Amino acid sequence: MKHLLHFLKRIHEYSGKILYINLICMMLIGFLESASIFLLIPLISITGIIDFSTTEIPILRWITDLFIGIPETMSLIIILGIYVLLMVGQSIFKRQQSILGVKIQQGFIRHLRDDTYKSLLHANWGFYLKKRKSDIINIMSNETFHVSAGINLFLQFLSSIIFTLIQIGVAFYLSYKLTSFILFFGLILIIFSRKFINKSQSFGKESYELSQTYMAGMTDHFNGMKDIKSNSLEESHMNWFFSLSEKMEQNRIKLTTVNITSQMIFKVVSALLIAVFVFLSIKMFMSQPAQLMLIMVIFSRLWPRFTSIQSMLEQLGATLPSFKALIDLQNECIEAKEINDTDIQTSKAIQITSGISCHNVFFKYKQNEDTYALENITVHIPANRMTAIVGRSGAGKSTLIDILTGLNKPDLGEVTIDHIPLKREHLLSLRKSISYIPQDPFLFNTTIRENLKILDPEASDASLFEALEFAAADFVKLLPEGLDTLIGDRGIRLSGGERQRLVLARAILRKPSILVLDEATSALDTENEVKIQKAIEKLKGTMTIIVIAHRLSTIRNADQVLVMDRGQIIQVGGYNKLARDKKGMFSNLLGNQLKSSI
Numbered sequence: 001m002k003h004l005l006h007f008l009k010r011i012h013e014y015s016g017k018i019l020y021i022n023l024i025c026m027m028l029i030g031f032l033e034s035a036s037i038f039l040l041i042p043l044i045s046i047t048g049i050i051d052f053s054t055t056e057i058p059i060l061r062w063i064t065d066l067f068i069g070i071p072e073t074m075s076l077i078i079i080l081g082i083y084v085l086l087m088v089g090q091s092i093f094k095r096q097q098s099i100l101g102v103k104i105q106q107g108f109i110r111h112l113r114d115d116t117y118k119s120l121l122h123a124n125w126g127f128y129l130k131k132r133k134s135d136i137i138n139i140m141s142n143e144t145f146h147v148s149a150g151i152n153l154f155l156q157f158l159s160s161i162i163f164t165l166i167q168i169g170v171a172f173y174l175s176y177k178l179t180s181f182i183l184f185f186g187l188i189l190i191i192f193s194r195k196f197i198n199k200s201q202s203f204g205k206e207s208y209e210l211s212q213t214y215m216a217g218m219t220d221h222f223n224g225m226k227d228i229k230s231n232s233l234e235e236s237h238m239n240w241f242f243s244l245s246e247k248m249e250q251n252r253i254k255l256t257t258v259n260i261t262s263q264m265i266f267k268v269v270s271a272l273l274i275a276v277f278v279f280l281s282i283k284m285f286m287s288q289p290a291q292l293m294l295i296m297v298i299f300s301r302l303w304p305r306f307t308s309i310q311s312m313l314e315q316l317g318a319t320l321p322s323f324k325a326l327i328d329l330q331n332e333c334i335e336a337k338e339i340n341d342t343d344i345q346t347s348k349a350i351q352i353t354s355g356i357s358c359h360n361v362f363f364k365y366k367q368n369e370d371t372y373a374l375e376n377i378t379v380h381i382p383a384n385r386m387t388a389i390v391g392r393s394g395a396g397k398s399t400l401i402d403i404l405t406g407l408n409k410p411d412l413g414e415v416t417i418d419h420i421p422l423k424r425e426h427l428l429s430l431r432k433s434i435s436y437i438p439q440d441p442f443l444f445n446t447t448i449r450e451n452l453k454i455l456d457p458e459a460s461d462a463s464l465f466e467a468l469e470f471a472a473a474d475f476v477k478l479l480p481e482g483l484d485t486l487i488g489d490r491g492i493r494l495s496g497g498e499r500q501r502l503v504l505a506r507a508i509l510r511k512p513s514i515l516v517l518d519e520a521t522s523a524l525d526t527e528n529e530v531k532i533q534k535a536i537e538k539l540k541g542t543m544t545i546i547v548i549a550h551r552l553s554t555i556r557n558a559d560q561v562l563v564m565d566r567g568q569i570i571q572v573g574g575y576n577k578l579a580r581d582k583k584g585m586f587s588n589l590l591g592n593q594l595k596s597s598i
């Protein structure tokens with residue numbers, strides 16, 4: 001329940017006075033509804049069916065006295081007229097309150113969604129290394145939807161509670177003995193309903209876990225559809241899906257069954273209680289017929305409301321795990337926060353003059369592991385030169401890049417930019433100076449133009465084509481729709497090489513101070529690779545270039561080569577110098593590549 005209270009506090013902070021206006025509307029609706037009940041007494045008196053004694057209750061006496069001396073038809077018209085007016089007033093407030101309710105709910109959920117998304121973007125890279133992407137997507141879609149429904153439910157619940165309290169207050173005014181007598185039965189029902197709320201909460205938790213697994217599975221399957229199709233893995237995936245789908249079906253049925261069963265038992269027990277109540281009331285309170293009748297009318301309307309309050313509590317119980325998931329995600333983001341709004345607005349790209357250095361850097365991915373992914377790295381990457389990082393798979397090349405770009409923080413040692421230690425406040429300036437091209441470049445499911453303009457929204461078509469030409473991506477000119485060609489999910493409608501060239505063009509468009517290519521030319525054929533090499537060659541001297549390369553032929557022109565093995569830099573030097581060192585790993589790697597190319 002504390003998660004719900006947390007959200008209530010936040011709704012209160014967010015909506016402020018609107019929440020109170022909403023509450024006032026709820027109260028007015030309750031009062032108008034109660035007022036209409038009082039009209040029943042003069043109405044029934046006029047019909048002459050029963051002659052009520054109203055001396056004990058001032059309001060009833062006052063209402064009945066109002067009609068003394070007024071002809072019957074006139075009284076009837078007045079009573080019905082007041083009734084219609086009360087109902088019109090109630091409907092107007094109801095409408096107002098419903099609109100306010102939706103505004104509070106939708107406004108708050110938007111605020112929550114925006115806030116969570118912002119915290120996600122402000123979190124550091126380490127957060128994403130630990131978290132499953134699909135879990136985040138699940139919370140941002142399904143669970144946020146459940147939280148939204150939960151808030152709506154809560155507002156309805158609040159409205160029902162206020163309405164009920166007002167009605168009970170009126171009943172108390174009419175006869176506290178009779179009302180206490182009924183409330184005693186109500187209390188029995190509340191105690192008895194706790195079991196169902198707890199059950200709903202536990203099914204809600206199961207439902208959250210299933211939805212997390214579902215989202216993770218869907219993400220994996222659709223990302224790996226090519227593998228599934230080419231290796232004919234359809235059957236095993238289908239079995240997995242059907243089994244999960246069945247569990248989801250069962251979970252929903254169980255959750256609804258709890259709700260329906262509790263409703264049924266509630267109704268049966270209510271009927272029994274009402275029968276006992278009516279019997280005892282008639283026997284014990286016959287002396288107060290007007291009160292008895294009004295209280296019966298009030299409670300006959302309240303019983304269904306009790307049932308719906310019970311049902312709402314169960315449904316709220318089922319949404320609590322979603323509230324918890326969203327709060328946990330927000331807290332994790334806060335813990336992993338590395339930048340804020342001011343950083344984004346104020347930080348400017350920097351020009352590096354001396355270079356980036358690592359001083360005795362150690363880094364490991366999991367704190368409880370003994371082995372370091374990077375061990376005692378001390379190196380200098382000179383500004384406006386080309387540095388290549390080579391080594392066997394798993395040697396630590398990408399990890400070193402992540403440390404140099406400030407994505408990961410060293411566990412020991414430090415990184416300096418132009419001799420100044422890299423601190424949190426420099427991170428954005430550094431990243432704004434970098435264009436990074438990863439092994440598996442990311443393209444958005446939109447046009448080529450939109451993909452390029454992400455880094456420079458103001459770029460003209462001429463500069464887009466210039467960047468494309470520079471990156472040997474002239475193929476765009478030959479496409480029937482040119483820059484407006486849609487490239488599909490992650491650029492699926494382009495070849496691997498075309499994707500890489502497009503991403504290179506995008507990177508260049510930013511005119512970065514540091515260009516990082518993490519095996520960015522791995523998908524290119526020899527002809528295009530040569531073109532890109534030439535392009536990069538032209539960039540030499542104008543920016544700091546860091547290249548991770550498996551194909552050593554691509555780094556012939558590097559000013560400095562770093563050879564890595566098991567998290568350490570084991571050789572540093574120019575291409576030719578390292579190639580001549582026959583005992584070194586570089587000439588070993590070179591020899592292996594020559595052999596495999598023959």
Ligand SMILES: Nc1ncnc2c1ncn2[C@@H]1O[C@H](COP(=O)(O)OP(=O)(O)OP(=O)(O)O)[C@@H](O)[C@H]1O
Pocket residue numbers: 129365366373391392393394395396397398399400
């Ligand atoms: N997110 C991660 N969590 C845990 N360990 C990781 C993670 N990423 C990399 N590692 C480990 O750190 C070590 C270095 O990995 P890294 O990706 O830096 O190597 P690499 O030289 O770039 O390899 P490749 O050439 O295959 O890309 C490897 O042992 C790898 O298993």
